[in-house]
Structure formats: C-alpha cells, structure tokens
Amino acid sequence: MDYITNNSVSKLGINLKFNPTNKRNIINSLLSLLATIFASIAVIPLLLVIGYILIKGGAQISISLFTQLPSPPGDDLGAGGIGNAIQGTFIITILATLIAVPIGVGGGIYLAEYSKNGSFAKFIRFGVNVLSGVPSIIAGVFIYGMIVSTRLILGSNFSATAGSIALSILMLPTIIKTTDEGLKLVSDNLRKGALSLGATKFTSITRITLPSAFNAIATGIILSIARAAGETAPLIFTALFSYYWADSNSLLNPIASLSVLIYNFALEPYEAQNQLAWAASFVLIILVLFLSMLSRWLSRLASR
Amino acid sequence: MSYNMNTCISFENVSIKYGGFDAVRNLYLDIPKGKVTALIGPSGCGKSTVLRSINRMNDLIVGCTITGRVLYEGIDLYSPEIDPVEVRRMIGMVFQQPNPFPKSIYENIAFGARINGYTGNMDQLVEESLKKAAVWEECKDKLNESGCSLSGGQQQRLCIARTIATQPDVILMDEPCSALDPISTLKIEETMHELKKEYTIIIVTHNMQQAVRVSDMTAFYNAEAKGGGTGKVGYLVEFNDTEKIFNSPKQQATKDYISGRFG
Amino acid sequence: MNTESKPIFKLRKRSDTEKLIDKSFKGLALIMANSVALILFAIFLVIFSGSTESMARYGLQFITTSDWNPVLDNYGAFTAIYGTITTSILSLLIAVPLGVGSAIFITEDFVPIKIRNLVSNLIELLAAIPSVVLGLWAIFIMEPFLRPFFLFLNKFLGWLPIFGSEPIGPGIAPAIIILAIMILPIITSISRDSLNQVPQNLRLAAYGVGATRWTTIFIVILPAAISGIIGGILLALGRAMGETMAVTMIIGNSNNFSWSLLAPGNTISALLANQFGEADGSQVSSLMYAGFILMILTLLVNIFAQWLVKKIRLKY
Numbered sequence A: 001m002d003y004i005t006n007n008s009v010s011k012l013g014i015n016l017k018f019n020p021t022n023k024r025n026i027i028n029s030l031l032s033l034l035a036t037i038f039a040s041i042a043v044i045p046l047l048l049v050i051g052y053i054l055i056k057g058g059a060q061i062s063i064s065l066f067t068q069l070p071s072p073p074g075d076d077l078g079a080g081g082i083g084n085a086i087q088g089t090f091i092i093t094i095l096a097t098l099i100a101v102p103i104g105v106g107g108g109i110y111l112a113e114y115s116k117n118g119s120f121a122k123f124i125r126f127g128v129n130v131l132s133g134v135p136s137i138i139a140g141v142f143i144y145g146m147i148v149s150t151r152l153i154l155g156s157n158f159s160a161t162a163g164s165i166a167l168s169i170l171m172l173p174t175i176i177k178t179t180d181e182g183l184k185l186v187s188d189n190l191r192k193g194a195l196s197l198g199a200t201k202f203t204s205i206t207r208i209t210l211p212s213a214f215n216a217i218a219t220g221i222i223l224s225i226a227r228a229a230g231e232t233a234p235l236i237f238t239a240l241f242s243y244y245w246a247d248s249n250s251l252l253n254p255i256a257s258l259s260v261l262i263y264n265f266a267l268e269p270y271e272a273q274n275q276l277a278w279a280a281s282f283v284l285i286i287l288v289l290f291l292s293m294l295s296r297w298l299s300r301l302a303s304r
Numbered sequence B: 001m002s003y004n005m006n007t008c009i010s011f012e013n014v015s016i017k018y019g020g021f022d023a024v025r026n027l028y029l030d031i032p033k034g035k036v037t038a039l040i041g042p043s044g045c046g047k048s049t050v051l052r053s054i055n056r057m058n059d060l061i062v063g064c065t066i067t068g069r070v071l072y073e074g075i076d077l078y079s080p081e082i083d084p085v086e087v088r089r090m091i092g093m094v095f096q097q098p099n100p101f102p103k104s105i106y107e108n109i110a111f112g113a114r115i116n117g118y119t120g121n122m123d124q125l126v127e128e129s130l131k132k133a134a135v136w137e138e139c140k141d142k143l144n145e146s147g148c149s150l151s152g153g154q155q156q157r158l159c160i161a162r163t164i165a166t167q168p169d170v171i172l173m174d175e176p177c178s179a180l181d182p183i184s185t186l187k188i189e190e191t192m193h194e195l196k197k198e199y200t201i202i203i204v205t206h207n208m209q210q211a212v213r214v215s216d217m218t219a220f221y222n223a224e225a226k227g228g229g230t231g232k233v234g235y236l237v238e239f240n241d242t243e244k245i246f247n248s249p250k251q252q253a254t255k256d257y258i259s260g261r262f263g
Numbered sequence C: 001m002n003t004e005s006k007p008i009f010k011l012r013k014r015s016d017t018e019k020l021i022d023k024s025f026k027g028l029a030l031i032m033a034n035s036v037a038l039i040l041f042a043i044f045l046v047i048f049s050g051s052t053e054s055m056a057r058y059g060l061q062f063i064t065t066s067d068w069n070p071v072l073d074n075y076g077a078f079t080a081i082y083g084t085i086t087t088s089i090l091s092l093l094i095a096v097p098l099g100v101g102s103a104i105f106i107t108e109d110f111v112p113i114k115i116r117n118l119v120s121n122l123i124e125l126l127a128a129i130p131s132v133v134l135g136l137w138a139i140f141i142m143e144p145f146l147r148p149f150f151l152f153l154n155k156f157l158g159w160l161p162i163f164g165s166e167p168i169g170p171g172i173a174p175a176i177i178i179l180a181i182m183i184l185p186i187i188t189s190i191s192r193d194s195l196n197q198v199p200q201n202l203r204l205a206a207y208g209v210g211a212t213r214w215t216t217i218f219i220v221i222l223p224a225a226i227s228g229i230i231g232g233i234l235l236a237l238g239r240a241m242g243e244t245m246a247v248t249m250i251i252g253n254s255n256n257f258s259w260s261l262l263a264p265g266n267t268i269s270a271l272l273a274n275q276f277g278e279a280d281g282s283q284v285s286s287l288m289y290a291g292f293i294l295m296i297l298t299l300l301v302n303i304f305a306q307w308l309v310k311k312i313r314l315k316y
Helices: A023-058 A063-067 A083-115 A119-133 A136-148 A160-185 A188-196 A201-212 A214-230 A258-266 A271-303 B047-054 B084-090 B105-115 B122-132 B152-165 B182-195 B208-214 B242-247 B252-262 C016-058 C078-107 C113-128 C131-157 C172-196 C200-208 C213-242 C245-250 C268-278 C282-315
Strands: B007-018 B021-032 B036-040 B064-072 B091-094 B170-174 B200-204 B217-225 B232-241
Touching (some): A023 A271, A023 C078, A023 C113, A023 C131, A023 C172, A023 C213, A063 A083, A083 A119, A083 A160, A083 A201, A083 A258, A083 A271, A083 C016, A119 A160, A119 C016, A119 C213, A119 C282, A136 A160, A136 C016, A136 C268, A136 C282, A160 C016, A188 A201, A201 A214, A201 C016, A214 A258, A214 A271, A214 C131, A258 C131, A258 C245, A271 C113, B007 B047, B007 B200, B021 B047, B021 B200, B021 B217, B036 B047, B036 B208, B047 B064, B047 B200, B047 B232, B084 B091, B091 C200, B105 B122, B105 B152, B122 B152, B122 B182, B152 B170, B152 B182, B152 C200, B182 B208, B208 B242, B217 B252, B232 B242, B232 B252, B242 B252, C016 C282, C078 C113, C078 C172, C078 C268, C078 C282, C113 C172, C131 C172, C172 C213, C172 C245, C200 C213, C213 C282, C245 C268
Parallel strands (some): B021 B232, B036 B200, B036 B217, B170 B200
Antiparallel strands (some): B007 B021, B217 B232
C-alpha cells in the first residue's frame, strides 16, 4: 500500500515533476510571455486612435456641426460645420454602391452559377484578386485620365460622378468575391431541385440560390461600403472638394466628402480647421464602425 | 484495490467531464505492467477519453475536467506539480488517424528522439525503430521522402515507430487500425506482438477479434444514457484476463455484447 | 368541373419571352464578369498611354535620378521609388513579428478564450479605420509623442547614416510606424486563419511524442501554416506599397534624397496624392509614369503572393 507516493517521483526513480528552472520550461514561458506582449502592443494603437478621436472629435459635436458649411481658413474657433461633407460622403458612396452592386453581383453570379471552375472563371477570379490589390490612388489616377481630363461625362471635369466611379472600382472585387463564395456555399441539391421542376436557370438563380446566399452577399456589400466611405485617395483629384452644399447640379461638379475634408483641413495651419478635421473623423469613424459591425452581425447570421 | 509492484496505471475513482457533461464516471481500474490491455465497448462509452487521460492529452480539449486520481508508477499524474510534457515522454501514444508529420520519414522518427534529448546514433535509432514497427522494408529506400507519401497502413506503422523511437515506458493506442484495411491491420497486430515484450501497451479497440488476438487483459466498458438524454456516461463493467472475458464473462452485459457481435 | 379548364399548364411549352430572359440574364452576367478584365485592361492602358511621353523623354533615367523639379520641368522619381520600397519593407519588419506573434497568441490557449476573442476583434477593428483618420492621428498625436525617441536615436546613433539627420516632424520613420500599424491587421488575421486550419492531428502527434508547446509551434504548426502566413505577408507588402493617405500626411513630401530615416521623404503614392491635382503638361505624364511603376510593383507582389500560396499549398 505504501508503494503509492505523494510526490512526483516514483520508487523506481521516474521523475515527472514540473521543473520551472529547466531550460525547456524557461524558454517555453518566455516565448508565451513574448507572444502576449506582442498581442498587447498590437492592440494599443487601436485603443489610442479610437480614444483620441472620441475625445478630440467628440468635444466638437454640436448641432451646427451638422447644419453649417465649413468656414473659410482663418476663422474663429468653433465656427462652421461639416454638413456638406457628410451630405457629400452619402451621395458619393450611394452612387458608387449603385454602380458597383449590379456589376459585382452579376459577375459573381456568372462565376458561381454559369462558369463554375472553367478556365474563364479562373482567369476572372485571378483578375478579381489582382484588382483588389490595385492601390486606391491608382484608381484615382485612372479615373482622372479616363474621365476627368477627357471631360467624358457631359463635359464636366472634377465631379461627384467621377469620384463615385473611382470608388466603385475599389468596391467591385469585394462584392464579386463574396457573391461568388456565398453562392458556392449554397447546396447543389437546391439547384438540382429547382431545375428538376423545370425552372429555368434564371428562375433557379433569382428565386432559389440568390435568396439563400443573401446574407453572405449583403455582408460583402456592406463591408465594401464601409471601406468606400472612408476612402480618400481616389477622390482627391476626381471628386475634389467643395465648400458648398450639393444641389441638383452636383453630380457634374466637385463635391465635398468627409475623408477629403479631413485630409485638407488636417494640413491647414489653422486650429479651427484642424478641429473640424477631428470632428469629421469622429463622424466618419462612427459611420464606418457602424457599417463594420452591421456586416459582422450579418455574416454571423449567414454562417448560422 | 490491490496495488502492487505489477501495476502500471491505476485509476482511483476517476470521473471525466466535458464542459459539465459526464463522459466517464467513478472508474476504478488497475492496468498491469508489461502486458497488453484492451479497452472494449460500444462507441461513445468513453474508452478513448479514459485512454487520453493517461498521458494528459485531454489537457488539449477545452472544458475537459477530471476528478479522482490517475496513478502511474504510484505518481498522481494530475497533481499540480506534474509536467505534462514529462508524462507524455514516458507514456507515448498512437492515434486513431495516422498522423505523420509533413516531414521526411527519417525526420518523423528523429524529431521525437531529438526533443527527448537522444544523443546516440540517429541513423541506427531510425533503422531499429522502423524495424520494430515492421515498416523498414517499405521505407528503407525512401527515408528522405515525405511521411505523407506512404499508404495509410504504412503511415500508422511509421507513427508507431515514431513512438518507439522516443523509448517510452507505456504505449497507448487509440483504435490504431480503425482507418486501415484488413491486411494493414494484421501487420500492425504482428507489430504489437513484438512490442509487448518491451512495453506496457494499452489499446482501445471496437474490434473484438482484435482484442482477443492481441491482448492479455480486457476491460469491457458500457455506456448508459443519462437522465436528461444528453450524451452517455461510460462505466466499467468487467475487467479480467482476455480469455475469461470472452469465454466466461461474469456479467450479463458483457455476455450480450460479446455474443451480439460474435453472432 | 368545368370542361374548358384544359390549359392548366399553359407554360409547359416555354414561351419565347422566358427563353429570352434566361439567355439575356446569362449574357448580362457574362458582361459583368468580363468588366473586371476590362477595367484592369483599361487601367493599364490609360496609365501606360498617359506616361508614354515621360517614358520617351527619360527612359530608365527616371528611376535612377532624384531630381523632381516642376519649375525646370525635369523629373526623376528615385526618391519616391526608394521611399516606397524602404517604408513598406521596414514597416513589414515591425509588423510581421507583431502580427504573427499576435496570431499565435490568439490561436494558442495560454489565456482564456474570451480574452483571445477580444484581442482578435480589436485587431480586426483596426483594419476598419480609414487611412486618412490614422494620418490625422499620426500628425497630431503619434509623431509628437515619438519625437523624443527619434531625437534620442539621432543623438546617440547619429553616426549611422539612417539616423543622420535631426527629426523635424514629418519624416520617413513616423510613416514606417503608421504603415506598420495599418498592415498589422492583415498579417494577424491571415496568419490566425492559417494557424487555425492546421489539422489538430498534427498538434496531437507532436504533443504525443512529448514536445512542448513551443517546440510544437515552431516545428509542426508554423511550417504547416507557412503558405498562408507568407501569402498574408506579401499581401500586406502590396498594401503597404500602395497605401496613400496616412503616409502622404506624415512623410513630409520631400523629393530631396536622404539616407536618414528621420528626414522627410516621399513615396510614389504620396507624390501622386500631392501633385496630381495641380499638375499639368509633362508633369502629369511623369506622375503617370511613377503611377505605372507603382502599379507594376504592387502587381508583381500580388501575383507572386498568389503563385506562392498555391505552390506551397500543393506540398501538403
């Protein structure tokens, strides 16, 4: 009976005791500590950025911020607002979505439902990956060269339309990819079921498979909207900026946006402008984070 | 419980839970040294869970808790001062699915030996281990090829060789043949006959002929549905010499299980 | 029963409209899919044709000279090309250990799952913050905060050319740090996903022969996940090269070449963002030429990333 020991060394000399001074165990603990430190460092910038934006931008929030136009440089602190930039961001983003969604969803449908794994689909999927790697500033240069400098759209040069088209190029890869992948996840049995009833491919896609993949596709669309709403580089020489409210002619004229306002006003030497940039960052961050959360929530819904 | 020098692993009132659900309840079992002990029973009775508790593999499963004592050579394996890595170096394991490392055959063997601080002739160790696991003939000309290029049966024998190379005291085998064809199974059983001369082997199997062919002792596990209907709790029905379990079982449940499957 | 109810299935024979809808839907989808190729081709064409004038004038000299002078109408993009490459590679040096380390932290279990999920979500949230907002933060908060550290580097390591100038505010070094912050989420999330995909079997095998946690990570887990991790790193490199706003706002936009990381510098994308709006004539062409070089660089990195991921994945 007394053969049982209460320590971790058996009568036969087998030692299973954890030895913290053992080289192996020291290295192990050090590496775990290191990984923990790295993860902490990785989280710090986010907390700092969000913290500063909420404090410095949140302090500027007032009704007039949303209802007034930005004041000219050199004006008093606290004067002026970013109303037209908020309006402009909505207009440009919505227009870009209207352009990108039909093309993106249509392309995704072709890849997933018609072409499957043919060489054409492989080629286009490769193209989608390449396009998603194109720097956003290049999209701006492209639209400048293609539309702005050539006055392609009704003779206008810098315009909301040109800015929206530039943004839509950046949204396209995300939408195609999520549509393609969302549709591929829909069980083939559903398709076979619809086709065996004599449904056309069109009916099968629009009535059966698209609704099944709706959440996945919506996730991708919202994600791409969130990204587009914060984009600046493609807008600075396509949509440019404006100090006035958008009106019925604005689609063919320069238009303000939150992101370009932040860029322009951050580099101004005036305190009042800098503060408007912080306020615009606050509004933009809230908008973008709301959209990201929405897409996350949808994707969780989709994976259920 | 008669605890003596011939006992290798001893379970004392062991219960294992997965996130609040009982998987195994109140297990008492003494596994003898230097023999092959088979754990048999219907699926879901917790025999693999019991096996994994012997080398603390359950540590890797989130929410798995254990109460009672698992003793190895009289040492409580779940005492807080135990280093699970040391435990696994003494008690090796062969898994249900062959899982060679995505490295060369040679490296598959050498890896374990090296991290266990082996300083001898590595070429010799690789050759001996592969020979003991009866896979040397198939491997000797392609030691530098990936372990994953072998067939399923050969992969499993490579995994056995890998375990032997670390020179453990006990080898645990979790349904080692369930993913294999009959010919590979036969070869692995032959390997086990060789191995039992040197090691204590504990094998979980759902194949009763296999238990009869390879084991000296057999423990029969059963599972009863729990009140709530969620999951089953495993318990030990009978433990004895393999011959007695299969020829003259004392418990009716054992008799039913054996005859049902043999019929 | 009504005897006249014979056309119950009046669509048994498909009408021409239905066939037309089916066909035109497919055709429309095909056009949409082709639009990707079309856009890529158009981007290439517009930027290439826009830069031909400058290409003909400067040729490869454009890449090797660093005199960018709109007044004298003479252009060389070496400073910007050098800036693009150094900032992206140095930011990678910071972000890779942090990102892969964080991914290991998230996928291993030395802290409870709730903390790991929180860290994982926070890092992903970082990816959602617009570049221009990070730039604003970098100008007003990060750079003033880091300046004493840069001064220290200059004071004690100033004999090294890379710290050889006194920091004056905007510069290459703060641009590298903001870039590292921006690409961190890509590296972390792709590494995390690849680590999660390593079969549990391999982990069991290593633990089964008595390997410690970190032996298992280094010898078994990381090698099995390496294709995804490298793919993620290369994607991050491509992103860093093309990243515009935050860099433009903090790098100082100087076309005078300097070895010092503490001095102001430029990148191709910052050059474009700064000058494109007000450029005309041959300056536009030279900017297009620089943009063409940026496009080729990111294209090569991205294609290499895709090729590598495919190639390494085949091995396992």
